Structure formats: structure tokens, C-alpha cells
Amino acid sequence: MGGDKTKIILSITPPLLIIILLFYGGIFYGLVQSLGYQPAIGKYEINFDAYYNILFSERYAKLFWTGLALNLWVSFVSTFLAAVLALFAALAIRKTFFGKTVCNFIYSLNLPMPHLVVAVGIIFVFSQSGLLARMLAQLNIIASPGDFPVLVKDKYGVGIILAYIWKESAFFFIILMSVLQSLGENFEELAQSLGANRWQRFRYVILPLVMPSLFSASIIVFAFSFGAYEVPALLGVIYPQMLPVMAFEFFLNPDLNARSEGMALSIIIALIVMILVIFYFWLTQTRIRKD
Numbered sequence: 001m002g003g004d005k006t007k008i009i010l011s012i013t014p015p016l017l018i019i020i021l022l023f024y025g026g027i028f029y030g031l032v033q034s035l036g037y038q039p040a041i042g043k044y045e046i047n048f049d050a051y052y053n054i055l056f057s058e059r060y061a062k063l064f065w066t067g068l069a070l071n072l073w074v075s076f077v078s079t080f081l082a083a084v085l086a087l088f089a090a091l092a093i094r095k096t097f098f099g100k101t102v103c104n105f106i107y108s109l110n111l112p113m114p115h116l117v118v119a120v121g122i123i124f125v126f127s128q129s130g131l132l133a134r135m136l137a138q139l140n141i142i143a144s145p146g147d148f149p150v151l152v153k154d155k156y157g158v159g160i161i162l163a164y165i166w167k168e169s170a171f172f173f174i175i176l177m178s179v180l181q182s183l184g185e186n187f188e189e190l191a192q193s194l195g196a197n198r199w200q201r202f203r204y205v206i207l208p209l210v211m212p213s214l215f216s217a218s219i220i221v222f223a224f225s226f227g228a229y230e231v232p233a234l235l236g237v238i239y240p241q242m243l244p245v246m247a248f249e250f251f252l253n254p255d256l257n258a259r260s261e262g263m264a265l266s267i268i269i270a271l272i273v274m275i276l277v278i279f280y281f282w283l284t285q286t287r288i289r290k291d
Helices: 002-034 049-056 061-093 100-108 115-126 131-138 158-183 186-193 198-227 230-235 243-252 256-290
Strands: none
Touching: 002 256, 049 061, 049 256, 061 100, 061 158, 061 198, 061 243, 100 158, 115 131, 115 158, 115 230, 158 198, 158 230, 186 198, 198 256, 230 243, 243 256
16 A cells, blocks of 8 residues: 555656746746846846836836736626626527537537637638628628728737637536536426526526536636737737736847846736636635535
């Protein structure tokens, strides 16, 4: 028995060490640089100047707070709309009918699809040079593709929101379908026998039962969309930039004096995402104790 435990420990130790080295080592390296320690350019003094510059300086503060507002807007709206869309899709598909398996497959198809591919799909369909604009122009609904609304690379992040709704609604859908199928229809049938109409059954029976899982999934999606880079980089504008794109631009700056600000911004993003993850685990543990 003891030998089996030793084998298990020895087998998982190397990958754990690699994960710890890469993850925590990267965080430590970024934290040190965000505090101004950059021997490559002769900076050895530890300070919080980079954080002050990002949050309050005339040069960077407006960029940061505008980017933070855009981050919160995109993350909240895309998470909310993806959750609502998935909830109604799950409610529509949960009952047995001809073609249910096909509907499940089609709706879940984009779950394994990379976000980068989804972003390219948004450009292909919703940009002014995309399929939808050209189709509407061919039907004389709009005079030319250039008259199509700017939905990609717009300052309100509509294209980014569309990409996250398209991608993350499948994640919500899988979770909600598993919850609804595990609950069955007994609660709803009981409420119906007591005279509850369809809206009342949804409002007072179904929604309270799925809300804990829906809320937990929303925290995960919000945290991911808040810290993700590839979709905002491809579909976003130069100003305002979402924070991950802004941090990467700092990092690419050939002037290494800007590296501390980029690292400070990355640490701020990581802290916000970490707080959301900790809240998610706390919520999960609270639910387990109640159950």
C-alpha cells in the first residue's frame, strides 16, 4: 500500500513541479518587474511607480480606466447574453423529440472550437466586408456593404461580445442541460398540477433550481472573458483597448522602461481574475456544505 502511494507521488511530482515553476515563476517574474526591478536597464530599486503610473498618471490613467470600463462592459454583457441564450435553448431542447440529438450536437459543436477560429468567423460573417453585409447589399436592403453597421472593430466591443456569446453559450448549454436532465420534470409537473402557468413554473420552479449552476458558470465565463487576449486583439480597436491587449502592447514596446507598466497592468488583471476564481471556489464549497 505504501509502495503504491510512493509510486503515485513520484509520478505526479515532475509535472507538478513544472506547473509550479511555469505558473508561479511567471507570476513572480512579472511581479518583480512590475516593482521596477530591471537589471537589464540598470534599475535595481523596488518601488510602486509602475502601479501609480497605470492608475493615476496623466499618461496612462485614462487608457487604463477606459480599458477597464470596456473590459467590464464586454465581460458582463457577453456573459449575461450567453447565459440567457443557453438557458432558453436548454429549456427548448431538454424534452424528448425527433431530432433532439442533432440539435444537441449542433448547439454544442462550437464548444471545442478555438476562440481564434470563432473570432475569424465573426469577421467573415459580421464585418462590413463579410457575408451578411454582402448578402443584404445583393438584396438591396442596404445600398452597399459599407452601409452595414460597424459590428467588428467598433469602440463598443460588439464584435467581441458576439464572439463570446457564440463561443460561451455552448459552455452554459452543456451545464444547464445536465442540470435540467438530473432534475427531471417532477417538480414542474407538481407545480402545474397546483395551477401554475408556464411563466410561474419557470420563475418559481425551474429558475431557482438552475440558478446556482448558472451563477457558478457565469463567474468562470466572466473571469475568462475579462482576461482573454486573442479575441479582443483580433476584433478590438486601437482605442479604447481592452486591458490584456494593452498589457501586451506595453510588453512589445522596444523601450524597456515601459516594461514595468506592462507587468503592473498584467498583475492587476491577474488579481481581478484570481479574486473571481477564489469567489467561485468559495461559492462551490458553500453549496457542497449546504447539500
